[in-house]
Amino acid sequence: MKTFDDIRLLRATYLRGPNLWTYRSALEVWLDLGELEQHPSDKLPGFVDRLLAALPALEEHHCGVGERGGFLLRLNAGTWMGHVLEHVIIELLNLAGMPTGFGQTRSTSRTGVYRMVFRARDEAVARCALEHGHRLLMAVINAAPLDVPAAVQAVRDAIDEAYLGPSTAHIVAAATERRIPHLRLNDGNLVQLGQGNRQHRIWTAETDRTSAIAEGVARDKDLTKRLIAAVGVPVPDGRIVGSAAEAWDAAEDVGLPVAVKPSDGNHGRGVTLDLSTREQIEAAYTLAAEEGSEVIVERYIPGDEHRLLVVDGKLVAAARGEAAWIVGDGRQAVAALVDEQLNSDPRRGETEDHPLGRIRVREDGAILVDLRRQGLGPDDVPAAGRRVLIQRNGNVANDCTDEVHPDFARIASLAARTVGLDIAGIDLVAQDISRPLRAQQAAVVEVNAGPGLLAHTKPAVGSPRPVGKAIIDRLFPPGDDGRIPIVGIAGGDAVATPLARLVAWLLQLSGRHVGLACRDGLFLNTRRVDERDATHGTISERLLLNRDIDTAVFENGAATILDEGLVYDRCRIGVVTDLDGAQALERHDIHEAGDLPRVLRTQMDVVLGDGIGVLNADDERIAALADHCDGEITLYATEAAPLAAHLERGGQAVLLRDGRIWLCEGHAETPLALRGRSVLPPAVLLPAVAAAWAFGLAPALLAAGIDTFEAQSPAETR
Numbered sequence: 001m002k003t004f005d006d007i008r009l010l011r012a013t014y015l016r017g018p019n020l021w022t023y024r025s026a027l028e029v030w031l032d033l034g035e036l037e038q039h040p041s042d043k044l045p046g047f048v049d050r051l052l053a054a055l056p057a058l059e060e061h062h063c064g065v066g067e068r069g070g071f072l073l074r075l076n077a078g079t080w081m082g083h084v085l086e087h088v089i090i091e092l093l094n095l096a097g098m099p100t101g102f103g104q105t106r107s108t109s110r111t112g113v114y115r116m117v118f119r120a121r122d123e124a125v126a127r128c129a130l131e132h133g134h135r136l137l138m139a140v141i142n143a144a145p146l147d148v149p150a151a152v153q154a155v156r157d158a159i160d161e162a163y164l165g166p167s168t169a170h171i172v173a174a175a176t177e178r179r180i181p182h183l184r185l186n187d188g189n190l191v192q193l194g195q196g197n198r199q200h201r202i203w204t205a206e207t208d209r210t211s212a213i214a215e216g217v218a219r220d221k222d223l224t225k226r227l228i229a230a231v232g233v234p235v236p237d238g239r240i241v242g243s244a245a246e247a248w249d250a251a252e253d254v255g256l257p258v259a260v261k262p263s264d265g266n267h268g269r270g271v272t273l274d275l276s277t278r279e280q281i282e283a284a285y286t287l288a289a290e291e292g293s294e295v296i297v298e299r300y301i302p303g304d305e306h307r308l309l310v311v312d313g314k315l316v317a318a319a320r321g322e323a324a325w326i327v328g329d330g331r332q333a334v335a336a337l338v339d340e341q342l343n344s345d346p347r348r349g350e351t352e353d354h355p356l357g358r359i360r361v362r363e364d365g366a367i368l369v370d371l372r373r374q375g376l377g378p379d380d381v382p383a384a385g386r387r388v389l390i391q392r393n394g395n396v397a398n399d400c401t402d403e404v405h406p407d408f409a410r411i412a413s414l415a416a417r418t419v420g421l422d423i424a425g426i427d428l429v430a431q432d433i434s435r436p437l438r439a440q441q442a443a444v445v446e447v448n449a450g451p452g453l454l455a456h457t458k459p460a461v462g463s464p465r466p467v468g469k470a471i472i473d474r475l476f477p478p479g480d481d482g483r484i485p486i487v488g489i490a491g492g493d494a495v496a497t498p499l500a501r502l503v504a505w506l507l508q509l510s511g512r513h514v515g516l517a518c519r520d521g522l523f524l525n526t527r528r529v530d531e532r533d534a535t536h537g538t539i540s541e542r543l544l545l546n547r548d549i550d551t552a553v554f555e556n557g558a559a560t561i562l563d564e565g566l567v568y569d570r571c572r573i574g575v576v577t578d579l580d581g582a583q584a585l586e587r588h589d590i591h592e593a594g595d596l597p598r599v600l601r602t603q604m605d606v607v608l609g610d611g612i613g614v615l616n617a618d619d620e621r622i623a624a625l626a627d628h629c630d631g632e633i634t635l636y637a638t639e640a641a642p643l644a645a646h647l648e649r650g651g652q653a654v655l656l657r658d659g660r661i662w663l664c665e666g667h668a669e670t671p672l673a674l675r676g677r678s679v680l681p682p683a684v685l686l687p688a689v690a691a692a693w694a695f696g697l698a699p700a701l702l703a704a705g706i707d708t709f710e711a712q713s714p715a716e717t718r
Helices: 034-038 047-054 058-060 070-077 081-095 123-139 148-162 166-175 212-219 219-228 243-256 279-291 334-341 364-374 406-419 467-477 493-509 558-563 596-607 620-628 641-648 682-695 699-711
Strands: 008-015 026-032 103-107 115-118 183-185 190-193 200-203 240-242 256-262 274-276 295-299 305-313 314-320 324-327 387-391 396-399 423-432 443-449 486-490 514-518 523-525 528-530 549-555 572-577 605-614 630-635 654-658 659-665 670-672
Touching: 008 123, 008 148, 008 467, 026 123, 047 070, 047 123, 058 070, 058 190, 058 219, 070 081, 081 103, 081 115, 081 123, 081 148, 081 279, 115 443, 123 148, 123 166, 166 183, 166 190, 166 200, 166 467, 200 467, 212 396, 212 406, 212 443, 219 240, 219 406, 240 243, 240 523, 243 256, 243 279, 243 295, 274 279, 274 364, 279 295, 279 364, 305 387, 305 396, 305 406, 305 467, 314 406, 314 467, 324 334, 334 364, 334 387, 364 387, 406 423, 406 443, 406 572, 486 493, 486 596, 493 514, 493 549, 493 682, 493 699, 558 596, 572 596, 572 682, 596 682, 605 682, 630 682, 641 654, 641 659, 654 682, 659 682
Parallel strands: 486 549, 486 572, 514 549, 572 605, 605 630, 630 654
Antiparallel strands: 008 026, 026 115, 103 115, 183 190, 190 200, 240 295, 256 274, 256 295, 305 314, 305 423, 314 396, 324 387, 423 443, 514 523, 523 528, 654 659, 659 670
């Protein structure tokens, strides 16, 4: 069998925002098939069978046919290897747990060279999937050994390394559902929701409204207990101790049985419950001291542990823990029985996909204490039929939101408000959370800042709760999408740069705090804060981070869209001016002005439904981009003819006639009263007036703004 050389990966470009291909981030790969250009899928003996044997789910891919089996039809009919690589990568991502359905492969003007693109939310994951997908495909082509599980695991590891934690991801998903944009600010879980002065930030289940004082109080469990007890929240009696001997003395004072735990631990580490002997209590003290700076001994409250999630003073979810037991068989040791009877539960594991954690008998001090209390160790063999307690409450992962009695909702809210937390996890112990508080002994044992949300979003038992929505609604009331008005300008830099400067000036005169990113640099109002070309996303994105900015103007050439994608996902005003600059884009297989509309349409694609697209009607290729705009259209032109049909429909337009600029709406016309003839060319003036008018600026302000813009020194206007 003939052996083929590897498909050459010429370059791979990660497109972070809306781009030529899709609204979302994607990896665009240029590849050279080499001699495989002459060997599509139907010309390689046994190729299709080998590929499906390696990745059977490819039969499910719709491809361009639009139905199950569509890609299989293409394989059997003959398709090129760039297209096959696209589907192999998509399937790897699906198998690794990052489902994606978008991909395209297109030929270029060079024989055997293709552009292949697939959607991916993270660059590192995308490049990993490309590497392993390429390797798998070449192995299939050459009938070489291949290891699909290893490739899937490599991509899965990249996903685990790169992606947000489960709590953060759930909140971000709720924001996305509300069409609130987000930016990840570090490699961890610090995320900005919204833009400019309308933003909020989250870090797991903490927000920029979470009080640092409240966090400090919550970390000090003894202080927390004293504060919430003072307002009537039931808490167990207890005190801080400094030694194992003091722990026993305290236990005798508060009354046996007791619980021993670190004063500032978390996730239940170092907590031991239901202790009645000096030996147990002293051993528990040692365990707790390893997990925190101080140790608390407090009265043990019988019952199940519950986690109540409070957002903005309201109970939004509740989960209950349950004891984990094993039953002896007279043959196997405790550790083996735990693996067989508990850890074998598919709900248990190490990742966010598992609502229950894996039980590690030999490593969990609290489990070892409970086993010793029962006269056992991990390697002891319980008698057949003997029930052995492993965890008293296990993971608190069984949803019980609908069972919570109003008494418990009230005390959870009171505890959160007393500590001062906007989002709080209230840990309480009760025998029956559905019964009134007075009918049983119950108590709040902890108040937690930054509580994990997994127990509520993926409970082991019961229905998931929309806790992310509750948090987002707290930060962004209904109707608030966190967006600032954005003006995006696409075209050749000879027009787009001065146009962006003029639009930003006009908007600033209207009383707005404007950020501008253009080839002349990065500006905050009239102050230039960076002299580098700010059409690059790494620089222009800074505007969206700035809390002083309430409006932003971005210049985007075709190169920006092709090299990086847009830095914003949607805009209020989108402008396309001209088709200049094709000669500088040969590396993208762009050779003439006629190739540019399909690139610049990206700017129209992202105009909001209540926004406005501004288009140059003097060029019918640009005017035709109106079909891709979700919002209204404002046209501009130097002649009346291209505007006639638009105005007849009642549309808005800006027209240059007899040396004057006219604002037209339907049959109504208003001249722009400039003091004199502007030195700016119509190619700049007309779209600037059209964009600012579409934004809502009054004609008098437009005229005054143009006059004062030109009054600046040339160094300031360029």
